[in-house]
Amino acid sequence: MGKPAKCITEAAARQLQDNWVATRASSIQNSLGVQDTREFVYSVEELQEFLDYVREQSLKDGVSSPGIRFYFAAYNSDTSTKATMFMSPTKGIAANSPNNYNIAPMNAGIGGHPPTNY
Numbered sequence: 001m002g003k004p005a006k007c008i009t010e011a012a013a014r015q016l017q018d019n020w021v022a023t024r025a026s027s028i029q030n031s032l033g034v035q036d037t038r039e040f041v042y043s044v045e046e047l048q049e050f051l052d053y054v055r056e057q058s059l060k061d062g063v064s065s066p067g068i069r070f071y072f073a074a075y076n077s078d079t080s081t082k083a084t085m086f087m088s089p090t091k092g093i094a095a096n097s098p099n100n101y102n103i104a105p106m107n108a109g110i111g112g113h114p115p116t117n118y
Contacts, residue, residue, distance in 0.1 A: 017118040028083075037083045039118075041110040050106045054089045057103045066100065067093040073107075 008016075020038065028036050051068075058066035067090040074083050086107040090097040 013118050021117070032081070035114055038115045040085055046106075050087065054103055058089065058091075058100065061091075061100060061102055063091050063100060065093055066090060067097055069097075069099060071105075 025035075025038065054066055054068065058064075069088045069090050071086050071088060072083065073086055075081055084107060086105045088105040089100040089103040091100045092098075
């Protein structure tokens with residue numbers, strides 16, 4: 001298998017991460033009073049399992065070309081107020097494709113704390 005067309009270079013990835021840190025990290029830290037998570041790890045197996053689940057359930061819903069929307073989120077509990085992200089299946093691949101609420105979203109990645117720079 002060749003490299004997917006939407007892959008970016010290491011330098012481009014570093015620049016994107018640097019831009020995020022430079023424009024958002026200190027504001028979030030000042031607001032929360034602590035450094036927050038900004039990167040998450042999922043195993044390839046977990047991601048593949050979710051993608052297979054979304055593909056199978058989407059076909060049952062008559063959706064032949066589902067997408068995955070990534071949401072920034074935050075916990076609000078006694079144990080954590082840190083950032084997280086979750087993935088939500090969509091009914092298409094356009095920016096305005098609706099979420100497919102018939103399929104459960106995925107969360108529970110491992111958030112880096114302190115964050116790991118790219």
